Amino acid sequence: MTRIAEAFKNGKAFIPFVTCGDPDLETTARIIREMAANGADLIELGIPFSDPTAEGPVIQEANLRALSGGVTTDDIFEMVASIRTDITVPMVFMTYANVVYSYGIERFMQRSAEVGMAGLILPDVPFEEKEEFAPAAREAGMDLISLIAPTSRDRIRTIAGQAEGFVYCVSSLGVTGVRTEITTDIGAMVALVREANPEIPCAIGFGISTPEQAAAMAEHADGVIVGSAIVRLIGQYGRDAVAPVGEYVRRMKEAVRNL
Amino acid sequence: MSNSSGRFGIHGSQYIPETLMNAVLELETAYNTFKNDPDFREELSRLFNEYAGRPSRLYFAKKMTLDLGGAKIYLKREDLNHTGAHKINNVLGQALLAKKMGKTRLIAETGAGQHGVATATAAALLGMECVVYMGRVDMERQALNVYRMRLLGSEVRAVDSGTGTLKDAVSETFREWTNRIDDTHYCLGSVMGPHPFPTIVRDFQAVISSEIREQMLAVEGRLPDVVMACVGGGSNAIGSFYHFINDPAVRLIGCEAAGRGINTNETAATISTGSLGIFHGMKSYFCQDSYGQIAPVYSISAGLDYPGIGPEHAMLHDQGRAEYVPVTDEEAVQAFEYLSRMEGIIPAIESAHAVAHAIKIAPAMDPDRIIVITISGRGDKDCAAIARYRGEDIRE
Numbered sequence: 001m002t003r004i005a006e007a008f009k010n011g012k013a014f015i016p017f018v019t020c021g022d023p024d025l026e027t028t029a030r031i032i033r034e035m036a037a038n039g040a041d042l043i044e045l046g047i048p049f050s051d052p053t054a055e056g057p058v059i060q061e062a063n064l065r066a067l068s069g070g071v072t073t074d075d076i077f078e079m080v081a082s083i084r085t086d087i088t089v090p091m092v093f094m095t096y097a098n099v100v101y102s103y104g105i106e107r108f109m110q111r112s113a114e115v116g117m118a119g120l121i122l123p124d125v126p127f128e129e130k131e132e133f134a135p136a137a138r139e140a141g142m143d144l145i146s147l148i149a150p151t152s153r154d155r156i157r158t159i160a161g162q163a164e165g166f167v168y169c170v171s172s173l174g175v176t177g178v179r180t181e182i183t184t185d186i187g188a189m190v191a192l193v194r195e196a197n198p199e200i201p202c203a204i205g206f207g208i209s210t211p212e213q214a215a216a217m218a219e220h221a222d223g224v225i226v227g228s229a230i231v232r233l234i235g236q237y238g239r240d241a242v243a244p245v246g247e248y249v250r251r252m253k254e255a256v257r258n259l
Numbered sequence: 260m261s262n263s264s265g266r267f268g269i270h271g272s273q274y275i276p277e278t279l280m281n282a283v284l285e286l287e288t289a290y291n292t293f294k295n296d297p298d299f300r301e302e303l304s305r306l307f308n309e310y311a312g313r314p315s316r317l318y319f320a321k322k323m324t325l326d327l328g329g330a331k332i333y334l335k336r337e338d339l340n341h342t343g344a345h346k347i348n349n350v351l352g353q354a355l356l357a358k359k360m361g362k363t364r365l366i367a368e369t370g371a372g373q374h375g376v377a378t379a380t381a382a383a384l385l386g387m388e389c390v391v392y393m394g395r396v397d398m399e400r401q402a403l404n405v406y407r408m409r410l411l412g413s414e415v416r417a418v419d420s421g422t423g424t425l426k427d428a429v430s431e432t433f434r435e436w437t438n439r440i441d442d443t444h445y446c447l448g449s450v451m452g453p454h455p456f457p458t459i460v461r462d463f464q465a466v467i468s469s470e471i472r473e474q475m476l477a478v479e480g481r482l483p484d485v486v487m488a489c490v491g492g493g494s495n496a497i498g499s500f501y502h503f504i505n506d507p508a509v510r511l512i513g514c515e516a517a518g519r520g521i522n523t524n525e526t527a528a529t530i531s532t533g534s535l536g537i538f539h540g541m542k543s544y545f546c547q548d549s550y551g552q553i554a555p556v557y558s559i560s561a562g563l564d565y566p567g568i569g570p571e572h573a574m575l576h577d578q579g580r581a582e583y584v585p586v587t588d589e590e591a592v593q594a595f596e597y598l599s600r601m602e603g604i605i606p607a608i609e610s611a612h613a614v615a616h617a618i619k620i621a622p623a624m625d626p627d628r629i630i631v632i633t634i635s636g637r638g639d640k641d642c643a644a645i646a647r648y649r650g651e652d653i654r655e
Contacts, residue, residue, distance in 0.1 A: 050552040051421060051538065053430045054276045054437070060420055073550050097274050097537040123539070124274045128264065149278035151339030151440060159277075170278060174438035 003090040003118040004143055004165040007042035008201040012256040013223030014214070015203055016230050016249050017044040017094065019062035021071030025079045027239050034246035036089040039253035042203075044121065044225065047076055047095035054123040058228040061235060073103055078114050084116040092119035092165070093143060097129075105133055109140035119165045125128035128158050141237030141255075148193065150184040160196035167193050169221065171206045177228045179207030187220045211255035218256040226252060265454020268473055268577055270570035275540045278437045286444075287455040289360045294462065299359065306351045307466065310384065311341045313348075315467075317474035317631070323601050330484070330624035332617060335471055335633040337495060338606065344636030345464060345495040346377035350446060352463035353441025354381035357444035363530045364388040364443045368432040370397055370425035371562035371609065372404025373636055379413035381446075389413040392432045396423040397561045400644055422555045425491075429539055449492025450569035452539030457569050471631055472502050479629060485620075487512040488633040489604040489612040490583065491527070491563035493572045495635035500581060503609030510582070513572060514537070514612040516558035517585035527556035529568040530583035538566075543573040559588040561647060562609040562636075590615040592648055596636060607636035608645065 007013050016035050020028050028045075035043055048066040053058060080091070093112060100108045100122065112120065119142050125133060130144060137144045143165030148156050150173055160167055169189055171182045190202045204217045205225030214224045233248060234241040265271045273283060293299040307313040316336040324332045337345040366383050367389070369375030375391040382389030385557060391408050395417045398405050408415050421427035431454075436445045449462070450457045464510040468486070475483055486503055488496035490513035503509040518526040526532055529544050538553060546554040546566040558564045568583075575581035591608055594615035599605045606614055613632050621630055638645075646653045 051426065051430050053433050053539070056434075064421075067552060070605050098545075098547070098551040098553070100551075101537050102534075102547065102549070124540075125274050126273065126275060126277050128280070129272060129274055147277045149276070149280075151278050151281050155277075155279065155280065173278060173440065174347070174433045 003163045004042065004092070005201070007090050008166070008222050010052055010078045010257070011052055012218040012259050013041035013201070014039060014249065014253040014256055015042045015202060015223055015225040016040050017046060017225065017227035018068050018234070019046040019048055019059060020076045020079065021048060021066030021069055021218070022112055022234055023065055023238050024061040024230070025071060025075055029079055029083050029239065030242045031234070031245050032083055033087060034242050035249050036087050038246045038250040040089055040249050041223065043089055043091045043228045044227070045080070045091055047091060047093055047099050049096040051101050052096060054175055056175040056228060058232050058235065059176050071101060077111050080117065081115040084179055086136060086139055090118040091116070093117055094121040097122055097124050100133065106136040109136040111144050113140035113142055117142065119145050121145045121147070121168060123147060127155065148189060150189070156189065156192040157196040158201060160193040163197055166201040166203050166222070168225070169193070169202050169204045171204050171208065171217065176206055178209040178232070182207050182213065182217070186217060190220050214252050215255045215259060219258050224256060265458065267457070267570045268574035270543045270573040271454055271457060271541050273540060274542070275427045276437055276538050282436070282440045283453055283455065285360070285435060290356060290459050293356055293359055295619065299355065303352055303355055306355065307348070311347045311351060311465065311494045312339060315339050317471060317478070320602050323598070326601060327621040329622040329626065330628040330630045331626065332621060333475070333483070333629065333631045334604065335467060335499065335631055337467065338604070338610070338634045338637035342373070342377045342380050343639070344373040344377065344607065345467065346374045346382065346448060348466055348498065349448065349460045349463040349494060350374070350381045352376040353444065353446045353459065354378070354387065355383050357383060358385055358387065360444065362442055362444040366390050366392070366432050366435055366443055366447045367446045367448060368425065368428035369393050369448065370428065370564055371399070371560065371640065372401040372408070373536045373562060375415070376404050376411070377409050378446050379408040379411035382413060383411045390435070390437065391415050392418050392428045394418045394428050396426060397425065397428070398632045401561055401640060403640055425561065426553065433608055446458055449494040450497045450571060451492040451539060451541060451567060451591040457541070457571055460494050461497045461501060461571060464494050466503040467495065467498035467633060468500060468502035471499065475631070482506055482509055483629040483631045484508070485512060485630040487514060487613050487616060487630065489514045489563060489609045489635060490572060491516065491565045491609065492567070493569040495633055497569060497571055499633040500575070504580060511575070511580065512588045512616065513583045514582055514616045516560055516563035516612060518557040518559070520587055521585045525557035527564050527566065528585040529566065531585045533566070541570050543570045544568055552627065559591065560608045560612065562607070563612065572636070584616055585631070586612040586615045592645055594618055595641070595645055601613040604634065605638035606634045607638050608641040610635045611638070
């Protein structure tokens with residue numbers, strides 16, 4: 001069993017996201033601890049990128065705040081290593097192809113594994129390009145997470161068949177960000193994944209912000225991912241965001257735990 | 260030149276979100292069908308000739324040749340096309356293709372505004388809805404083109420993210436495309452982005468080199484020694500080079516925007532200062548820091564103010580088949596003024612980068628040598644900005 005699989009053992013999983021270095025790495029480390037203490041099953045750590053093309057305005061601004069503060073990929077590795085001494089919850093990185101490529105794919109995967117990361121999400125690396133990254137990830141023991149989208153249709157079977165860790169089901173068209181309504185037939189997407197790969201957990205992300213939405217989405221899947229709603233709290237409270245984020249994570253986990 | 264997954268050597272390919280994958284695969288299938296369809300080709304050819312004014316002239320610049328005292332200089336006059344630049348070639352092709360695919364809406368990025376104006380024009384002509392994304396900074400320095408796009412019935416949306424220039428406009432147009440795919444075609448303006456865009460745009464722009472070849476053979480009875488063009492993403496350059504790539508005796512030179520100089524941070528010269536990376540759907544060379552953060556770039560020319568270069572150029576550079584040289588703002592402005600006075604032709608500030616390099620190399624070449632410079636666009640749009648650069652504040 002991979003460490004990611006453990007995240008799906010406590011009822012439906014709640015997977016929060018945070019942009020590392022927003023507003024600084026010390027705050028990020030405190031936020032991660034608080035997320036873990038409040039029931040996060042898996043934590044997505046965003047490594048900021050100057051031009052995050054899959055993100056809406058909220059996470060774009062977080063990337064900008066983090067980079068303006070001077071955070072680098074190496075600083076983030078060090079921060080993760082420092083919290084790994086007491087944090088056991090599985091964690092995955094979320095970043096863009098160029099961040100990994102310019103660091104050196106093998107070097108990035110090795111370093112990630114060394115500091116205790118379980119996997120990696122690259123939203124600008126589709127199925128057709130994953131072999132450039134997958135061998136080094138495999139070698140390091142990192143899961144390269146696959147995404148499926150409402151437009152994937154006949155591609156779902158192929159993608160799910162080779163998926164590792166979990167399948168990231170993108171709930172809606174467009175970029176990340178809070179939505180008042182999610183209209184995609186998530187149940188049908190998840191059913192296609194399960195047909196192709198009965199073992200792989202499915203987590204749904206993009207647009208989810210309220211406990212009600214989380215519960216509705218979790219009905220169809222094994223977990224939900226929330227990014228923008230958390231990043232918005234961090235944007236609002238800055239260094240004081242630790243408590244509000246912890247409280248938010250607790251409420252969201254409660255909403256999905258016993259479904 | 261590209262293989263089935265859209266690689267040019269190690270460059271190119273499709274680094275895009277899963278949400279867009281079926282859209283680019285459908286585009287590739289449609290393009291492969293229509294590019295060989297006689298009706299499509301005839302319709303496009305008619306638009307090129309009767310609407311855009313092709314073929315464009317290959318003009319012997321006699322005064323400039325005499326003044327520089329070296330190689331014979333010809334100008335490929337893409338500035339005479341309808342809408343005033345080479346951009347219309349690509350846009351008519353893509354808009355027609357999109358229409359055949361059943362799309363009713365075009366979206367596009369623009370830097371200087373030339374591609375935005377061309378897309379707005381094609382949308383008006385073919386009865387399609389059109390939204391153009393433009394960096395806030397660029398909207399200010401190219402206000403006239405913003406007005407032209409709106410006059411043509413398009414919506415212009417300001418992009419405030421990042422540096423508020425071309426790369427941010429590209430990012431925002433990709434974001435909009437993931438939001439609305441069914442009825443919308445992203446009419447990408449250069450030989451960049453994910454496969455199949457670099458191939459599609461190159462094929463539509465290759466009409467430039469196909470005409471140069473034919474016109475040069477008719478006038479001089481031989482091929483030119485040098486073909487040169489300015490390079491941002493690189494569409495007019497690849498269009499000018501394409502039909503000469505297999506003629507090794509023809510030197511191909513791309514002129515990059517060095518801004519205030521390649522030893523400063525205010526440059527957009529990708530080949531001179533960039534490194535290998537993955538961005539905007541492609542692997543290529545990019546201006547970036549050691550952690551892969553894309554650098555803010557600068558050039559006086561909004562059309563060359565882009566931190567990357569198309570993947571086919573990256574391959575031609577790797578192979579040594581084409582040379583890429585930096586040209587500073589000051590050199591480009593001098594060339595802008597030079598060509599205006601010398602030949603009565605006001606070139607786009609982008610094209611002036613190529614003129615500037617010709618001014619450097621022509622005098623040392625024998626008089627029986629021939630240089631072709633592609634004048635990718637006309638310079639009316641730049642007059643106010645160049646006047647300001649020279650310390651004169653004029654109002655339009």
